[in-house]
Amino acid sequence: MYNYGASLQAFALQYYLESLGHKVEIIDYLPYYHQSRYNFLYIPLDSNHYTLFSSNGFMRLVYGILKNLCIFKTWGRKKKFDDFTKSFLKLTSTHYETIEELRDNPPIADIYVAGSDQIWNTEMYNGKDPAYYLDFGNSSTKRISYAASIAVGKIGKDLEDVIRNRLSKFSQISVREASGVDILGNLGIKAELVLDPVFLLEKRKWLNMATKATQHPETIKSRYILVYDFLHDDRIRMFVAKLKDQYGVLVVSINDYRPLNYADVNINDAGPLEFLNLVANADYIVSNSFHATAFSIILEKEFYVYPLMGQNNSSRMEDLLRGLGLEKRFNSSEIQKNINYEIVKELLDNKRVKSANFINNSCFHNM
CATH class of the missing domain: 3.40.50 (Rossmann fold)
Structure with a gap:
């Protein structure tokens, strides 16, 4: 996985x-x-395409080709x-x-x-x-x-x-x-x-791990907002535009196979180490991801997180933020003042x- x-x-x-x-x-x-x-011919049973493409070998091959065209990146x-x-x-x-x-x-x-x-x-x-x-x-x-x-x-x-x-x-x-x-x-x-x-694991351990990553050249020389939005959420797009307008930095997106059309840099070959490195070096992180949020907190970054559209699994993010006094970073429409990480660290250590x-x-x- x-x-x-x-x-x-x-x-x-x-x-x-x-x-x-x-x-x-x-x-x-x-x-x-x-x-x-990455199973070329596999079609999930609950897929909308199962009935159409699983009926014979030729149709399954067509499905495999179409699928690979999407994910080859x-x-x-x-x-x-x-x-x-x-x-x-x-x-x-x-x-x-x-x-x-x-x-x-x-x-x-x-x-x-x-x-x-x-x-x-x-x-x-x-x-x-x-x-x-x-x-x-x-x-x-x-x-x-x-x-x-x-x-x-x-x-x-x-x-x-x-x-x-x-x-x-x-x-x-x-x-x-x-x-x-x-x-x-x-x-x-x-x-x-x-x-x-x-x-x-402490912040210094994760920072050490992040140094093992392959860095994207654009992120070495520029300040940036990191976006990790796997659902292409309009709320995130509008908020990132507001951040970019105020701070004038690049928008860098970690993608699957679909690029974000408003990002200045789209990265679709990031592994776990690259993910860490991109969070560690970002000025701001905007996502709908629990672990992007978790690492933003560990690495003491400015971040905003949004609930997943159409999914009922935001309780883990809400509970985490509430327990650290960071509720205003959830589903925000306004840019907040910088996080006081001394207070957060004390709560987190407990x-x-x-x-x-x-x-x-x-x-x-x-x-």
């Missing part, structure tokens, strides 16, 4: 657990719904993600693609950890996948979650019993949004509120201590 937040939070949790003396492996699990992008991005995985993530020697494979040949460990990112978002495939609820392996193996995200405001009634049953096997549960604590509490499940793993305590108590207790 070629997602900046997923890769960087996986590295952060791995690094932090290793710093405590644990041997850590990330389960190399890649289900079908995370494989579609992102193969450089894919390579940088793959290089990041090889260099920084320690995966299990066994690769898994189904829950059945995990159950037939589970990874051997003292503790299984679920987290982080939107693994329990029941409006997505992964939120219904037993694998993300650690429904495999020996029943005596300890199971915990760290900063798992439910992301949505509620779980459908039809899934409540399923979720309750799957999470009953966990020794300790933590999530990264206050709303998630309440949702699970309503199911009779105790959960603690912790920070996303990227916050467990939350870091609580998050670290959860990990220490969960991983070392009764071992």
